[in-house]
Amino acid sequence: MATGSTTSAVREAGSEEIVDSVARVLNAAGIPCVLWGHFLWATHGVPTYIPLDLVIPDASLAAASEAMTAARFSPPLVACLDPTTCIDGSSPDRQHPHPAFHMHIEDTTPGLTVSSVCLHLQSETLWFLPPLRASLASPRTCRLPRYLALACDRTALPPDELGMGRGVFHSDQTVVVVPKAHILTEALMRIMARDRYERVGMWAVQHFLYIALYVEERGILDLRLLPEPLGKLYKELTGRGHGNAMVKLMRTLGVPVLERLYR
Incomplete structure (x- = not known):
């Protein structure tokens, strides 16, 4: 039991670090982002995982793609060789919403729950909300709208429980922003x-x-x-x-x- 718990903790910590590092790169480029997709569901307690999805302003797509491509992540992110046929990209076989841009995570850590990082446009996902404003690129110092929360907010997200999704982030220093339930x-x-x-x-x-x-x-x-x-x-x-x-x-x-x- 102890071994399984340790493996799970390492896996979750690694996934959390990846999403936080991507959010920091985007924020450093002045691009606000909020968590989306399966990782967001898991943060709200739904037992699911992969891939990592983020929503960005439509006008920031080119800048976001450039920032992610230029950044040095650990584990490394690599460009997709054929986004049109990739199941994480625009493949017609994909069941989930197609991202506007994605990269793959080059890592062999056993049990790592994230395989790719996908960017989605607000107009395709959260179009009914006000536009993601530039100040959200500094989520720890700006005043978040009432419908958003930091991923470490224990008043908005559930704890990590056996048989449930990952829940609230463990690190209190994360810059990842999530839509509330x-x-x-x-x-x-x-x-x-x-x-x-x-x-x-x-x-x-x-x-x-x-x-x-x-x-x-x-x-x-x-x-x-x-x-x-x-x-x-x-x-x-x-x-x-x-x-x-x-x-x-x-x-x-x-x-x-x-x-x-x-x-």
Whole structure:
């Protein structure tokens, strides 16, 4: 048991250091970023992992790509040789949202839970939030919006528990910023409506259901913070309401509905 615990601790510490180092490189270039994807889900307590995803402002993509390519990371990050066919890039077989840029982690540490670093545009992920402002590139000194938190914030994130996701970061000095649970939930609801007929939509549905199972059940999600009628629709989508909740969600968000599929 002790050996397994030690291995897990090393693995989690290594993953945490990687995401923190990437965030620091982006911040040093004046680029704000927030955690996204599976690593974000895990930080909120969902038992999942890989890859490491970050959201950046759309206008910062070129600068972010340049900063990451020029930086010396440990373990090293290497450019993808064929992003169009890579499963971590734009491969048509990819189930997750496609990143705008990604690099691979060149490391052989046993059990390391991160294999690549992916950058996503805010317009594709958190478009309903105000634009990520430049001051967020100094997350430890600026005043964070109420819907964001540092990844070490124990009032916003769960502890690391057996059988659950990694939870709050161990280091109190991290610069990694995370959307709070209600923002993560709203993002998934909007994506599963927007991409209802695509693979990404099914991915969003799956992870939305994880929210109810692993996040809400532990008291981390405050449903009162979801804007209505999304709060009510959340309950219907998780089986506590009536009617065709997905159709209601799509219509609420102005997404066209293929009526023939719901007759």
